[in-house]
Amino acid sequence: MPSGLMALLDDVAAIAKLAASSIDDVAGATGKASAKAAGVVIDDAAVTPRYVTGLSPARELPVIAKIARGSLKNKLLFILPGAMALSAFAPWALTPLLMIGGSYLCFEAAEKVAESFLPHHDAGGEAQQFSDPAELEEASVSGAIRTDFILSAEIMAIALGTLSGEPLLDQAIALLAVAVVITAGVYGVVGLIVKMDDIGLKMASGGSGARRALGRGLVHAMPRILAVMGPVGTAAMLWVGGGILVHGMEHFHITALPHAIHAIAESAGRAAPFAQGAVEWIVSAGASAILGLAVGAVIVAAVIGIGRLRGKSAH
Template sequence: MASGLVALLDDVAVIARAAAASLDDVGLGVAKAGSKAAGVVIDDAAVTPGYVTDFTPERELPIIWKIAKGSLFNKLVILLPIALLLSAFLPWLITPILMIGGAYLAFEGAEKVIEKFGGEHHGETLEEPVQDVAAFEKSRVSGAIRTDLILSAEIMAIALSEVADNSLVTRAVALALVGIVITAGVYGAVALIVKMDDIGLHLAKKQGAGTQAFGRMLVSGMPKVLTVLASVGTLAMLWVGGGIILHGLEELGVPAPAHVAHDFQHWLAAVGGPLGAVLGWLGYAVASALVGLVLGAVIAVIVHLIAKARGKAH
């Protein structure tokens, strides 16, 4: 899926350059931003299916469409104007804002880990009776759009950094193109993932033993795939959140944590031989995820203590 999304971003960047020959800087900015934001795009695609599971098949695509529309609203209506204004008047404020978003992602990921290991569940799940299905769906969609806002902010920040030296119009067009292309790619992939079991069921009813066997394999395998994706989504929250914090601290003059993570990355790359580059990347991702887990767990404890204190006060 990662290579497919990167290829999609590269293809659209080429189309954008061809369609706007007078805006070569825009096309170049989209191409650079698309490739650099690919990691966050994959995180987004891994996180979102977790918000769509537990619903009946006929509600899956409508829910994805609602989240996709919310994602476009996040990118084009909220983040695009903010990014342009900040880049023009308050560029120093971008890093602290991103760090707040990273802390929120770390909190979300750590809370899921706590729940996974027997911690208290917060909010309804379909493991317990849902009193109001419509309200539950609305809550899930809202949660997905909130998480998307943080990931979208990271994507837009990466894109902005690639076109920061261009004119205001070029920056605006490039950011809008990146937002539209990435949203289409991510939620198209998510739709395919969550409907794969229905495709398998359809194939299982077709003629031909091979087609039927493949269909049955899709039907039986997709629950496991969704479970894995849910875990990947949680890890992605921790990885991206921790990575934002490390980079933000470095930008704010506290480079030691990022240097430790990078030293670990370089050590693994050096001892990894032919797999050094991959191991180095994984090492930095693990270090970022650990930072996210620790920070997120601290925030989760504080949030829950405040919630309990308010409950006792009432």
């Protein structure tokens, strides 16, 4: 009987170790997948605050909460099942789909670059089209959720691409964790950004001198932070989109450009041995961003050309 009990305890210990190992594997896969999707996450966080422009301050956080719920619904009810079906039945299609998504990222980023030099529609004017605040809020939420669906699909596809060697159940759990963590992180940051000026005003209205100074600093800093977020998000999209295309080329044995990028990055790293890894990453990311901008510019030019041929505005 004692030997039977010891055997049972050994089995329980083995199962516990296996479970712990699986949890570690899933946690590692989740972290890796989230890191790979960082560029799109940054852009998501940069894009969303514009959807609360024109709304009353009291409605900003409730609207962000509505968008976050819609985002989580997009990921869990539509994108996650589609991603798992793709992984189970057509894993060969993942790289081409990732390259299509990467090209779309490059297109979006190149379009934003073009808009900084060309006349374009003023998003703030949209608020003037609605006399009813509830109607404006509903339109803002609907528009944000539609945009989020595209960005969420890109995030989940990139995350799935990093999990291709994992068991199917681990992929599903990791993607579920990515969906929840990224949604909470993005919209938590968005909520903080949107209300930061209000927090600064409250701090500046009373308390110690240091508290008031910090509050005034927040109020003055927020316009600069919001101004920087857009270009940072665009650069991140170019880096991620271009990187996806480079990896896709390697997958299909189109190696001339990827090898050239790796060689340039390694040479730059050897020239700066005190920070070799960081320099190699910066050069590689920069080269990927340049490729992304070039690909995106070609797509933008094609879209504009098609629009003109159809006699429509290219916007």
